[in-house]
Amino acid sequence: MTPATPSSPDLEAPRLHVAPGPHLVSGGRSTRGMMVDVLVGLAPVLAAAVLVFREWALLQLALCLVSCALFETLFARLRGRGLRGRGLRGREASLTDGSALVTGAILGLSLPWSAPWYVAVVASAVAIGIGKAAYGGLGQNVFNPAMVGRAFVMVSFASVMGAASYVRPGADLSIVTQATPLTAAKEAAGAADIPGLWPMFLGVTNGSLGETSALACLLGGVWLCWRRSAAWRIPAGVFAGAAAAAAVAVLANPASPLGVPHHLLAGSLAFGAFFIATDPVTSPLSHRGQWLFGLGIGVLVITIRMLSNYPEGVVFAVLLMNAAVPLIDRATIPEPLGGIPSADREAAS
Amino acid sequence: MNDSGPTAAERFVRGILPENPVYRQLLGMCPTLAVTAAVKPALTMVAATAFVLICANVLVSLIRRLLVPHLRILVFTLTIATFVTIADRVLAAYLYEMSKALGPYVPLIIVNCMIISRCEVCASKQTVGVALADAVGVSLGFLVALASVATVREILGMGTWMGLPVLPEGVPRLVLFVMPPGAFLTLGLLLGAINAWSARRARRRASATPRTVKEAA
Numbered sequence: 001m002t003p004a005t006p007s008s009p010d011l012e013a014p015r016l017h018v019a020p021g022p023h024l025v026s027g028g029r030s031t032r033g034m035m036v037d038v039l040v041g042l043a044p045v046l047a048a049a050v051l052v053f054r055e056w057a058l059l060q061l062a063l064c065l066v067s068c069a070l071f072e073t074l075f076a077r078l079r080g081r082g083l084r085g086r087g088l089r090g091r092e093a094s095l096t097d098g099s100a101l102v103t104g105a106i107l108g109l110s111l112p113w114s115a116p117w118y119v120a121v122v123a124s125a126v127a128i129g130i131g132k133a134a135y136g137g138l139g140q141n142v143f144n145p146a147m148v149g150r151a152f153v154m155v156s157f158a159s160v161m162g163a164a165s166y167v168r169p170g171a172d173l174s175i176v177t178q179a180t181p182l183t184a185a186k187e188a189a190g191a192a193d194i195p196g197l198w199p200m201f202l203g204v205t206n207g208s209l210g211e212t213s214a215l216a217c218l219l220g221g222v223w224l225c226w227r228r229s230a231a232w233r234i235p236a237g238v239f240a241g242a243a244a245a246a247a248v249a250v251l252a253n254p255a256s257p258l259g260v261p262h263h264l265l266a267g268s269l270a271f272g273a274f275f276i277a278t279d280p281v282t283s284p285l286s287h288r289g290q291w292l293f294g295l296g297i298g299v300l301v302i303t304i305r306m307l308s309n310y311p312e313g314v315v316f317a318v319l320l321m322n323a324a325v326p327l328i329d330r331a332t333i334p335e336p337l338g339g340i341p342s343a344d345r346e347a348a349s
Numbered sequence: 350m351n352d353s354g355p356t357a358a359e360r361f362v363r364g365i366l367p368e369n370p371v372y373r374q375l376l377g378m379c380p381t382l383a384v385t386a387a388v389k390p391a392l393t394m395v396a397a398t399a400f401v402l403i404c405a406n407v408l409v410s411l412i413r414r415l416l417v418p419h420l421r422i423l424v425f426t427l428t429i430a431t432f433v434t435i436a437d438r439v440l441a442a443y444l445y446e447m448s449k450a451l452g453p454y455v456p457l458i459i460v461n462c463m464i465i466s467r468c469e470v471c472a473s474k475q476t477v478g479v480a481l482a483d484a485v486g487v488s489l490g491f492l493v494a495l496a497s498v499a500t501v502r503e504i505l506g507m508g509t510w511m512g513l514p515v516l517p518e519g520v521p522r523l524v525l526f527v528m529p530p531g532a533f534l535t536l537g538l539l540l541g542a543i544n545a546w547s548a549r550r551a552r553r554r555a556s557a558t559p560r561t562v563k564e565a566a
């Protein structure tokens with residue numbers, strides 16, 4: 001007679017909830033809760049996108065959400081089989097934590113309204129498969145999955161993702177007959193072609209689906225920071241870094257049609273600052289690190305806008321700073337209360 | 350100095366898959382990443398590398414009794430460099446366009462660790478026949494690796510294979526795959542797939558063995 005062995009080892013494993021102290025207030029935090037917060041925060045952005053781009057926004061977003069969910073299931077299943085044993089972490093848990101939906105929503109809102117269907121599908125597959133699953137799933141990924149997918153399709157399908165694809169002359173929707181503000185600034189360099197600050201703040205300009213309205217991003221972003229699902233220091237750092245770099249750019253070239261406020265409102269700076277850079281997995285842990293991370297993104301965005309062939313640089317700025325996060329984290333380990341200052345520790349060792 | 354070691358047949362078979370230079374030993378990464386954007390340059394590179402590898406292995410094996418231990422690496426490098434220069438000049442004379450397309454990567458065969466490792470592991474210790482079989486086997490393994498990476502990259506990136514159209518016009522091309530990041534992605538994914546496949550085979554073998562032992566007992 002053998003002792004009764006559990007049929008599935010993970011049924012016996014205690015469910016541990018890992019959280020930083022103080023535990024009196026940490027009980028309610030979960031991955032799922034944070035992801036729901038992000039989806040709620042994205043609601044105003046989606047509303048603005050639907051108002052500006054009508055059915056295009058809904059189609060693109062639905063396509064990205066569905067394909068991200070499908071690829072998440074597929075890759076979780078592949079990994080579950082690879083790990084041996086049934087239902088080892090991944091299968092059910094990975095879809096229900098909502099992270100795939102957040103990736104899909106951010107990816108969908110970062111695509112141009114005119115992108116063909118295969119762009120969304122390929123971007124989702126790359127985001128979930130190469131951006132996340134290949135690293136070992138949520139929490140292990142170095143780069144923001146949605147931005148990995150976005151960068152992949154941006155480079156792969158340059159003809160349908162470039163600045164020209166945003167514009168369709170003679171379309172029913174008058175907004176999409178004009179160039180995006182940053183492309184207009186890059187090509188025409190005449191102040192007349194740049195939309196005013198107020199339309200750019202409200203979002204009645206051409207652009208990627210979720211990026212046009214700084215107001216909607218601000219509403220959703222403030223909600224996220226208030227819920228503490230996003231670290232407010234990161235978007236603050238992004239805006240500060242971008243403002244400083246834009247001031248330098250304006251001083252260096254006073255003839256430029258873009259002023260500092262234009263730079264802050266144009267493109268996907270606000271969307272990226274609040275929703276992309278604040279991904280808790282791929283951003284630094286310490287307060288100082290979050291400031292550094294945000295400032296780096298802001299400066300890089302403006303640098304790419306001004307000095308590269310791309311009109312906008314949020315995707316590459318976020319990916320570059322993602323790569324620097326381990327370094328930032330290592331350099332900004334905070335002193336524990338009552339702990340030995342690191343200088344003394346080094347001197348002692 | 351004795352000439353014992355794996356036999357010629359063993360050396361030949363090991364070089365192709367069990368000890369594949371790229372997928373198993375991760376040697377020769379530079380050509381694997383740099384010239385596999387299309388199948389044709391990849392095959393040219395394989396041919397040049399195979400020529401150098403076979404000649405160097407045979408020559409080193411012939412002079413193995415003259416080698417002085419502390420100078421052997423120098424002798425290997427000079428031997429390899431001689432044959433690389435021959436390959437480079439022949440390519441430039443008869444396949445000028447291809448030679449230009451491959452650029453610095455033909456001279457860089459000199460520093461391909463795959464070749465020097467074969468000289469060190471096999472040719473400097475075993476007879477000419479074994480060294481020849483080893484070089485041919487490893488070259489075939491290199492062919493398998495470069496051809497597989499280049500096939501994936503050319504088909505996905507340009508929709509062609511050796512310049513012949515494979516994918517229909519309507520299928521979107523993933524241009525990233527013919528660019529440098531595509532090389533890393535393709536190699537990583539293929540390496541992962543091969544590791545997963547061999548891990549599964551090893552597991553199967555492990556789970557099969559105890560049963561047969563039990564049955565035999």
